[in-house]
Amino acid sequence: MQDSPLTAPLPAVVNELGQLFADANSELSLVGGPVRDLFLGRTSPDLDFTTDADPDRTIAITRKWADGFWEIGREFGTIGLRKGSFTIEVTTYRAEAYDPSSRKPVVAFGDSLEDDLFRRDFTINAMALRLPSMELVDPYGGVKDLHAGVLRTPGTPSSSFSDDPLRMMRAARFASQLGVEVAPEVREAMTAMAERITIISAERVRDELTKLINGSQPRRGIDLMVETGLADHVLPEVPALCLETDEHHRHKDVYQHSLTVLEQACELETDDDGAVPAPDFVLRFAALMHDVGKPGTRKFEPSGAVSFRHHDVVGAKLTAKRMKALRFDNDTIKAVARLVELHMRFYGYGEAGWTDSAVRRYVNDAGPLLERLHRLTRSDVTTRNRRKAERLAFAYDDLESRISALAEQEELASIRPDLDGERIMALLGIKPGPVVGRAYRYLLEERMEHGPHTPEEAETKLRTWWSEQPESAEGDAS
Missing domain, CATH: 1.10.110.30 (Hydrophobic Seed Protein)
Structure with a gap:
């Protein structure tokens, strides 16, 4: 044990709470991550404390001081407090025992700080500051391990x-x-x-x-x-990327490639306009998972080359399945899987160039993920061939320029048909149903292919399309 040199960075609420417990003849120590972060020069957003007081005693001591409290973790000895902008947890000393076959700990309250620290996960989190004395308690060498990394x-x-x-x-x-x-x-x-x-x-x-x-x-x-x-x-999809290679069928180490793409995606997260602020889980996880479809689609060609046809589509399905198993929310699953599905789309542009309609489709298919797709696609270039890397970078620069130019002329981020469903039904004299959907999709295709039309032009195209439909014989659309 030693005096702590870390009194200055601590918020005032730490000393206030420590004095409250001392005045009530109870022990209190700041513990775990917040103490570790002090040695790293960081301020922890949450404050964790441990005490010899049981949950009832903790509530009695803090009731008048705290702005609010909650008891969700009471069975584990934890009382949550709110004081100003701080979230605080106070937990009774614990000496936990676990049932090896159970997911949940069997909690037993302890009676000493040192025993409580022993049951913590790692030595760098098994440090405490006694309050209000600010005495550092580090029985397992956490400071030494932290400095040693x-x-x-x-x-x-x-x-x-x-x-x-x-x-x-x-x-x-x-x-x-x-x-x-x-x-x-x-x-x-x-x-x-x-x-x-x-x-x-x-x-x-x-x-x-x-x-x-x-x-x-x-x-x-x-x-x-x-x-x-x-x-x-x-x-398991990630270690599966460690594909075996041999002298006859050489291809990139897909696992190492994926980790490099992940690193490069992290470097591209934050730009001047903050479009993809760091850290961005959706971009990062898509970068890690973008090639998980390759093991299942690998094929050795007669020429000796290795192909992974449709690995983007297969990978998107595998990614969604894994994320569902891990209980991610639906929006996050859809976003990551969509990026995986689209990550190869750009290479058609790099090889042959695109029409304006193809650029519109790229933007429309990416939707709100467009900025992330830009970064994922750029991150996916890990070749050591400098000339190839420069060619791909130039091609993507050109694509982004074309997207910007079109965006100035059209609302690319929210492309819709030039007529809405209500107008379609009024013009054609039809009721809601599948025909309206078909008409809507036709106008959307026209919008994608040729850009925006005036209402008059769109109405003319819709009437021409309608005259060719079997349902038009049932009534006069004009």
């Missing part, structure tokens, strides 16, 4: 991961967020126990995966998951 567990890794297998995902997440290396014994335990992650709920795994992908170095976290076998159970 090493991830270790307070006890044996096997016991820690057996207690809570989700800690293996946290190890990969911290590799991404903090750039730390896992200690050899931690890596060994992750490898031996990777299958235990399957007892953890999909929602908890999803949350850790999202934090990993949004970290500053997601490649490190994904690599750790793949190397330890954790990804085989969480994200």
Whole structure:
């Protein structure tokens, strides 16, 4: 134990709360991530505390001080508080025991800070500041490990991961967020126990995966998951990208390519207008998953080349299926899968150029994902052939210029037929039904192919189309 030199960066509410508990003859310590972040020069948005007081006592001490509180985590000894802009959790000392076959911990309250710290996931999170004295409590060498950039567990890794297998995902997440290396014994335990992650709920795994992908170095976290076998159970489509190659059928290492695309996508996230602010999970996850359709579509051609026809469509389906299994929300699933499906579309432009109608379709198909698609497509160039890379970059620059030029003339982001459904029915004298949909699609195709029309031009085209339809014989549209 030692005096803490970190009093200055702490918000005033920390000392206030510490004094409240001291005045009530109860212990209170700032613990875990907020303490770790102080050593990293960061301010944690959430404040976590641990105490010898039980939940009832915590509520009694803080009721008049806090702006609000909630008891959702009460069964685990946690009381949530709100004070000004701060979200605070106060948890009674714990000595948890886990049922190896259960997803949920069996909670037992403890009676000492040191025992509480021992049950935490990693030494860098097993540090505390006693309040209000600001005494640093670091019984397991968390500060030393943090400075060394090493991830270790307070006890044996096997016991820690057996207690809570989700800690293996946290190890990969911290590799991404903090750039730390896992200690050899931690890596060994992750490898031996990777299958235990399957007892953890999909929602908890999803949350850790999202934090990993949004970290500053997601490649490190994904690599750790793949190397330890954790990804085989969480994200099996990614290790499947490690395709075997031989001297007769050479092609890119798809796994390493995908990680490079992920890194390059991260670098392109934030631009001057903030169109894709960092971190952007949808762009990053699409970059990681964009080629997952390749293993299932790989074909060795007679020429010795390797093809992956329709891997974009197959990959989109695999991505959506995996994200559904991980309980992602529908909007996120649709966005990521759509980017995977569209990531090859640009290459037709690079090879032959497009008409204005093809450019319109590209914009329309991308919809609100267009800015992300721009970045994903540019990130997908990992060739070492400088001339090829420059040619592709020039082609995409040209495509973006054409999109901008057309956008000045037309509302590309929201292309609609020149006549709406109400006007179509009025002109043709028909009621709502499938025919209206057909007419609407015809006008949309005309809009895509030829650009915007005046209402008069659109009406003339619609009447001509209608005269060729079998239903027009049933009544006079004029």
